Amino acid sequence: MELLKVSGISKQQAGAFILKDISFTLPRFRKIAIAGETGSGKSTLLKVIAGLSQPDTGEVLFEDKRVEGPLEVLIPGHEGIAYLSQYFELRHHYRVEEILSYANQLTEDEARNIYAICRINHLLQRRTDELSGGEAQRIALARLLTTAPRLLLLDEPFSNLDMIHKNLLKSVIHDIGESLEITCMLISHDPHDILSWADELFIMKAGQLLQRGAPQQVYYQPVDAYAAGLLGKYNLVPPDGLRHLSALPGITSNGKSLFARPEQFTLTAPQPDALKGKVQAITFWGGYYDIAVQVPGKTMVTVRMITCDVKKGDTVYVGWRGTDVWYI
Numbered sequence: 001m002e003l004l005k006v007s008g009i010s011k012q013q014a015g016a017f018i019l020k021d022i023s024f025t026l027p028r029f030r031k032i033a034i035a036g037e038t039g040s041g042k043s044t045l046l047k048v049i050a051g052l053s054q055p056d057t058g059e060v061l062f063e064d065k066r067v068e069g070p071l072e073v074l075i076p077g078h079e080g081i082a083y084l085s086q087y088f089e090l091r092h093h094y095r096v097e098e099i100l101s102y103a104n105q106l107t108e109d110e111a112r113n114i115y116a117i118c119r120i121n122h123l124l125q126r127r128t129d130e131l132s133g134g135e136a137q138r139i140a141l142a143r144l145l146t147t148a149p150r151l152l153l154l155d156e157p158f159s160n161l162d163m164i165h166k167n168l169l170k171s172v173i174h175d176i177g178e179s180l181e182i183t184c185m186l187i188s189h190d191p192h193d194i195l196s197w198a199d200e201l202f203i204m205k206a207g208q209l210l211q212r213g214a215p216q217q218v219y220y221q222p223v224d225a226y227a228a229g230l231l232g233k234y235n236l237v238p239p240d241g242l243r244h245l246s247a248l249p250g251i252t253s254n255g256k257s258l259f260a261r262p263e264q265f266t267l268t269a270p271q272p273d274a275l276k277g278k279v280q281a282i283t284f285w286g287g288y289y290d291i292a293v294q295v296p297g298k299t300m301v302t303v304r305m306i307t308c309d310v311k312k313g314d315t316v317y318v319g320w321r322g323t324d325v326w327y328i
């Protein structure tokens with residue numbers, strides 16, 4: 001049985017589509033990351049799935065039961081689905097333990113396990129107005145988890161967190177997936193948050209589901225430049241430029257543009273299947289360098305290297321690392 005079946009969901013606002021004919025199914029215990037430019041409909045999609053936003057057409061089935069929208073029920077929401085908004089609120093002036101015990105549908109041991117996973121044991125005696133933003137968020141998350149959801153929807157959980165709290169929350173979300181086996185859909189703008197975590201990526205564009213696939217697939221085989229750009233830097237060599245790169249093994253001129261991540265190129269010793277070029281710029285990013293090289297046909301390519309022993313103006317040779325070639 002599928003956990004979730006979304007069929008033909010559309011929603012318009014002032015004549016424009018916020019969501020347009022979205023359909024997909026999800027099995028249990030999956031980790032789905034949703035990426036898309038701002039305004040592409042990510043939050044609205046999660047809210048429709050949670051029963052918090054009313055679609056114009058289409059339906060959501062959760063465990064074979066239709067999720068009713070807010071216009072159809074007295075209290076919006078659906079049993080078994082938990083949605084954590086970016087704008088969550090905890091009731092003021094309560095002790096954390098009280099807030100948690102109101103929502104709790106679990107045994108004491110199970111609830112303790114969730115508090116441990118969410119790293120909030122040390123906060124239970126605090127009042128809700130004595131918490132940092134990151135602490136309050138983990139409590140809001142624990143509160144949702146104690147309602148025993150089977151589907152957890154997280155709307156940009158990493159925004160507004162510093163690196164330390166972001167990493168802490170990443171560990172929490174990782175542990176939720178591992179130990180509680182809850183299906184989770186998460187929205188994030190940052191490729192670092194999602195590529196390593198998700199089983200599958202959903203790319204949204206203008207209210208539509210543009211691409212769906214494993215992180216490696218969407219990263220190396222995006223359907224277009226929009227999907228490519230959401231996941232990091234890339235090279236796109238148009239057909240005109242590609243005619244001059246035929247020295248690279250496996251690369252052909254087929255009227256399309258060559259798509260390549262910077263790490264698919266490398267700097268190499270002079271050899272027949274490498275492109276002679278000149279270094280135009282070097283950018284240090286901490287763990288690697290991006291080296292902009294002008295190759296034949298006046299094409300600029302970015303080559304990513306862990307070390308860098310060249311300087312601007314040097315003549316270099318650009319090789320292909322032998323990974324699959326992708327055209328868009």
Ligand SMILES: Nc1ncnc2c1ncn2[C@@H]1O[C@H](COP(=O)(O)OP(=O)(O)OP(=O)(O)O)[C@@H](O)[C@H]1O
Binds near residue numbers: 013036037042
């Ligand atoms: N309640 C609403 N009333 C009117 N327009 C809305 C409403 N909610 C969303 N929209 C519009 O729908 C579109 C999609 O919004 P949504 O918040 O789903 O996008 P998003 O991809 O989550 O964006 P972001 O990354 O900025 O959060 C936007 O153009 C937004 O202005």
